[in-house]
Amino acid sequence: MTALLTGPDSLSRCAWVGDDAEYRRYHDEEWGRPLHGDRPLFEKMALEGFQAGLSWITILRKRPRFREVFSAFEPAAVAAYGPDDVERLMSDAGIIRNRAKIEATISNAALVRDMADGELDALMWSFAPAASVRPRPRVLSDIPAVTEDSTALSKALRRRGFRFVGPTTMYALMQSAGMVDDHVEGCWRAA
Incomplete structure (x- = not known):
């Protein structure tokens, strides 16, 4: 091309x-x-992680739903997600339903939450x-x-x-x- x-x-x-x-x-x-900003960069990191193995346009089209179901990618909110939230996300056809990527996003959110502003x-x-x-x-x-x-x-x-x-x-x-x-x-x- x-x-x-x-x-x-x-x-x-x-x-x-x-x-x-x-x-x-x-x-x-x-x-x-x-x-710039921890929240926007955390969102970008999460979405790029979900994109792995897929095309970016797939993620871009699903981004509004990702933002909705991942609490606008606020690290503290996402870090508080538990097993019920993982199951909720796994059943949402509006996002990429990959357990490892969902769990990584939650884990990464906790790391960002614990960092200095x-x-x-x-x-x-x-x-x-x-x-x-x-x-x-x-x-x-x-x-x-x-x-x-x-x-x-x-x-x-x-x-x-x-x-x-x-x-x-x-x-x-x-x-x-x-x-x-x-x-x-x-x-x-x-x-």
């Missing part, structure tokens, strides 16, 4: 957007913009590279799925007990949260 795609509005975008209107909106308004934000952003080179791929597969920084972030989170935070998942988080800017050269969003 080529790295750029021109949309129906004549704007050139990163080609992963395809022709899906929700992907265009996400690309144009969210992806690659700096995201702003600590998750500072930890994650400490792995953002000082500057990133604008990707100039001919095809999308030229953009890496894992970097040394995402591997280091994954290891740091795992040492603290976080789950579903592998290097590929963390690189996707780094891209979406603006820690790296992977809008390809020629994309209208490229800075």
